[in-house]
Amino acid sequence: MKNPITGLNKVFDNRIRLGVMSILLVNEEVNFNDLKQMLEVTDGNLATHLVNLEENGYIKVHKGFIGKKTNTTYAVTKSGEKAFTDHITALENMIKGMK
């Protein structure tokens, strides 16, 4: 039997990062507050994970304005999309369970 966990991406071991990615895959652009509400996490916690995802090149951050208010949006990168789908594929293979 080959190692079932090779191919799993360490970045996605975390539920919040996983959640962010799954949201960003189906929503083109999402801002901080929406993410926070969707995932029901504290500011600091979410921010940390967003920084992590950005440092890994999986999401891109756009700091803009709506009127005079800052509006920071997040979107997946090509690389992030690939990393995520690869991870899901690895998960599926793991679940299938190869003896």
Place this chain on the structure above:
Amino acid sequence: MKNPITGLNKVFDNRIRLGVMSILLVNEEVNFNDLKQMLEVTDGNLATHLVNLEENGYIKVHKGFIGKKTNTTYAVTKSGEKAFTDHITALENMIKGMK
């Protein structure tokens, strides 16, 4: 949009525990050494995660002998099987991405 990460089990945030469960779901009983080789982890690391899974009631441990040599085997419990499949279901739902 509802929170996509509710339903994800914290115990399975970890790749090694995830791997152990996926192995034990398709193999009735597996011993320490086989798990170690399959997952390519160090003794201490694997042992820690096995204790964690046992404390959560997801696996049961059987300390037996083969001849004079100790042989400790691990198997999933009913509750572990349910927890794991529930987690997988939650993952699948998350991936499907509900807006």
Place this chain on the structure above:
DNA sequence: TGCATTTACTTTGTAATTCAAAGTGCTTTT
């Protein structure tokens, strides 16, 4: 027989990660 080695874990200590609370700077409300 006796000493070294291997096996199968367990224990220990450190490094990394996760998270919430407090802080910052700006905007909006009263």
Place this chain on the structure above:
DNA sequence: AAAAGCACTTTGAATTACAAAGTAAATGCA
């Protein structure tokens, strides 16, 4: 103009993950 709210960032503590060292029994070999 002061107070409150928003959108983050920073900080610090707690938890978790991990490898290395330790232990006890069994086996190999001289």
